[in-house]
Every structure is written in structure tokens, then in C-alpha cells.
Amino acid sequence: MLVKVDRRRGAEGFCSVSELAPRGMITLRGDLSAKKLQAAAMAAAGVKAFPGRLGAVVEGERAILWFSPDELLILCPKAEVGEALEKLGKALKGTHHLAADVSDARAIFAVAGKSAREVLAKLTPADVSPEALPAGMVRRSRLAQVPAAFWPSGEDRFEIIAFRSVADYVFELLATAARTGGEVGWFAR
Amino acid sequence: MLILHCPYCGVMADETELAPGGEAHLRRAGPESSDEEFMAYLFERENPRGVHFERWRHALGCGKWFHAARDTATLEVFGTYPAQVTEPPEALLETIREKRPGWQWRDLK
Known part of the structure; x- marks a missing residue:
């Protein structure tokens, strides 16, 4: 029971x-071995390192979680999700990727x-x-x-x-x- | 209870984290095929007592599909390997030959 x-x-x-409290969450899919994507993810999350397989880079409310060989979950304060998505969009323009706000999921x-x-x-x-x-x-x-x-x-x-x-x-x-x-x-x- | 090694995220995944995907290495019978061939592709499955090749998905983990070779009678797992292949890796077949001399599964032996 x-x-x-x-x-x-x-x-x-x-x-x-x-x-x-509700946290900002962004799903990022793409080629995780690409330096460009790694830099973009770190900038969007506001953390200083990029996780390897099964890795989690956690800095307080901010984090990058390794979810699968082509998927990350980025955690950040809820108010910063819009800004983070914009950063990702700009940094990864022309690169095959998917970034979505899944904070409410x-x-x-x-x-x-x-x-x-x-x-x-x-x-x-x-x-x-x-x-x-x-x-x-x-x-x-x-x-x-x-x-x-x-x-x-x-x-x-x-x-x-x-x-x-x-x-x-x-x-x-x-x-x-x-x-x-x-x-x-x-x-x- | 099966515990399979997920070749993508590297964890030992409990059966309850996985979703079964049926027989591995099916080859689709295309538009040029006969009715018999297409029927075999749709419905005819191996159901061996012994060595078997299956597809599994790490559904509650990384979400990826992979292959597993195991013994349906003893539940011994011979190995797992990624999904992007049309047949099991030779090293794995060699392992199975050592452990189960004389085994056969479809046209593999």
C-alpha cells in the first residue's frame, strides 16, 4: 500500500x-560527438563540461544529462528556457538537430x-x-x-x-x- | 528474468526495462515476391528450444533497439549487439558454436 x-x-x-520547483527542461537531439553541438549544449545549459555516455554534468539547477547516444536533457532555471532555446537555435543553425522545450512534460x-x-x-x-x-x-x-x-x-x-x-x-x-x-x-x- | 547488456548505453538492463521486439534478422519479402514468400515473411517465425536471436528495445532506458542471442531453454545470454546489422557478428557465432555444438537457427549454424 x-x-x-x-x-x-x-x-x-x-x-x-x-x-x-518547476525546472526548465530542453530535449536536445543530434550528433553528440560534434564539437559544435557540445559547445552549444554547454552554453545553453550554462555548465562547463559535456557528459560522456551515461554522464551527468550537474551545477546546481543547471545540468546536462546524457539520455541516449543521440539525446540530451538540458536542465536550467525555468525563466531561462526561451533564451537557451534561442542560443541553441542560433548556434546549431544549418546543423541537423532537434531542440524542444519539454519543461512541462x-x-x-x-x-x-x-x-x-x-x-x-x-x-x-x-x-x-x-x-x-x-x-x-x-x-x-x-x-x-x-x-x-x-x-x-x-x-x-x-x-x-x-x-x-x-x-x-x-x-x-x-x-x-x-x-x-x-x-x-x-x-x- | 533476463538481464541484457544494452550495447548503446552500456548498462545491464533488467527485462522489465526492456520491450521485446520478436525475432531478429527478418528479411522483408518485397513487391517482386510470391504470395508464399510474403506470407512466410509476415507469419513464419522460429520458436526454438535453444539458441534464438531476438530484437529488444531498451524502452525505459536509452530507447534504442538492439539484438540479443540467447538460449530459450536455459535463459543463458550469449551476447547482445547493435541493431544496424543484417546478421550476428562472427565472434558471437563462434561463442555459440563453442557452447552449443551443432546448433542451427534458420540458415545460421
């Missing part, structure tokens, strides 16, 4: 679960606490051990029955995105997995 929680208020258990959550990995491990078949999912990596997988992506965003903290249409469900999943008394201690240090 999932606990019923108000996702606007967040949930406290052995980890805290909260929904973050997904909700973004944070799980914080010493056992944050455990909360995810209960819900996904993906390996979330510190060796398999260190800082600087992102994993697309599923949380229970829905697709999601998650990445370490600081010490003992993960950010998670899932489709907004299932945001309530994902929040309740995370809150249930993080409920006090549900600690497993698998990743205990």
Missing part, C-alpha cells in the same frame, strides 16, 4: 522527499538523507550502488511501474524526474519507500 501524502508538503521519513523530485540510495533501490531494477551510480552519472530506468531518471545531485541527495502525469504516483512511491522503519541498511557506511 502506498502512503497517501500531499506532494506539495513533502514527506519526511528516514529520508526526506520533496517535489522541486516532467516533474522533478529530490530524495535527501543518508540512505537516499535505498529509497531508489526499493523501486528500481537499476543498480544504484555508489560504484554503479556515482556522482556525475545519470540512470534512466523505472520506479515501480513508470519510467524515471535519477542522478546524484550532491552528498546523500538524488534528483529524480518522471512524467508529470504520474507525478502523484511517483511521489507516493518515494514517500512510501522512505517511510520511517523501512530502513534496510544495505548501503550503510
Whole structure:
């Protein structure tokens, strides 16, 4: 049974679960090995590095997440999406690519606490051990029955995105997995 | 439960992250083909007890299609390889020959 929680208020258990304020999200598809695209993506996201396979370059609210061999998700403050798209359009003019504002497609959550990995491990078949999912990596997988992506965003903290249409469900999943008394201690240090 | 290595994003993907895509390496019977050939292309599928070649999509991960060679009886996975080929790589066939002497799958052996 999932606990019923108000996702606007967040949930406290052995980890805290909260929904973050809407974030600007841009899907960028194209040839990720092209220097031109890499420079454009870094400029649009406002970060200083470009991720490799499964990589995540995270600088606060800004990030470039590697989503597939030809797809990135760029995260930035919501107010900057228009500007970022314009930058991408200008920089990649004449280059085969696709850049789309998908900010409203997904909700973004944070799980914080010493056992944050455990909360995810209960819900996904993906390996979330510190060796398999260190800082600087992102994993697309599923949380229970829905697709999601998650990445370490600081010490003992993960950010998670899932489709907004299932945001309530994902929040309740995370809150249930993080409920006090549900600690497993698998990743205990 | 299958765990397949996605050749695109490199993760070991659990079966529940994947979408099955049926038999691999089907060759479309074109407009010049006979009715029998076209019917075979549409409907005739291998259903072996043993070595099998399949298509899978890393649906909840990177979203890419890839191929997998596995044993349907033991669930042993011989290997996975990218989708942009018309037949399995020779190295993989060699591995299967070693592990399953005398195997045959369509015209591969």
C-alpha cells in the first residue's frame, strides 16, 4: 500500500522527499560527438563540461544529462528556457538537430538523507550502488511501474524526474519507500 | 528474468526495462515476391528450444533497439549487439558454436 501524502508538503521519513520547483527542461537531439553541438549544449545549459555516455554534468539547477547516444536533457532555471532555446537555435543553425522545450512534460523530485540510495533501490531494477551510480552519472530506468531518471545531485541527495502525469504516483512511491522503519541498511557506511 | 547488456548505453538492463521486439534478422519479402514468400515473411517465425536471436528495445532506458542471442531453454545470454546489422557478428557465432555444438537457427549454424 502506498502512503497517501500531499506532494506539495513533502514527506519526511528516514529520508526526506520533496517535489522541486518547476525546472526548465530542453530535449536536445543530434550528433553528440560534434564539437559544435557540445559547445552549444554547454552554453545553453550554462555548465562547463559535456557528459560522456551515461554522464551527468550537474551545477546546481543547471545540468546536462546524457539520455541516449543521440539525446540530451538540458536542465536550467525555468525563466531561462526561451533564451537557451534561442542560443541553441542560433548556434546549431544549418546543423541537423532537434531542440524542444519539454519543461512541462516532467516533474522533478529530490530524495535527501543518508540512505537516499535505498529509497531508489526499493523501486528500481537499476543498480544504484555508489560504484554503479556515482556522482556525475545519470540512470534512466523505472520506479515501480513508470519510467524515471535519477542522478546524484550532491552528498546523500538524488534528483529524480518522471512524467508529470504520474507525478502523484511517483511521489507516493518515494514517500512510501522512505517511510520511517523501512530502513534496510544495505548501503550503510 | 533476463538481464541484457544494452550495447548503446552500456548498462545491464533488467527485462522489465526492456520491450521485446520478436525475432531478429527478418528479411522483408518485397513487391517482386510470391504470395508464399510474403506470407512466410509476415507469419513464419522460429520458436526454438535453444539458441534464438531476438530484437529488444531498451524502452525505459536509452530507447534504442538492439539484438540479443540467447538460449530459450536455459535463459543463458550469449551476447547482445547493435541493431544496424543484417546478421550476428562472427565472434558471437563462434561463442555459440563453442557452447552449443551443432546448433542451427534458420540458415545460421
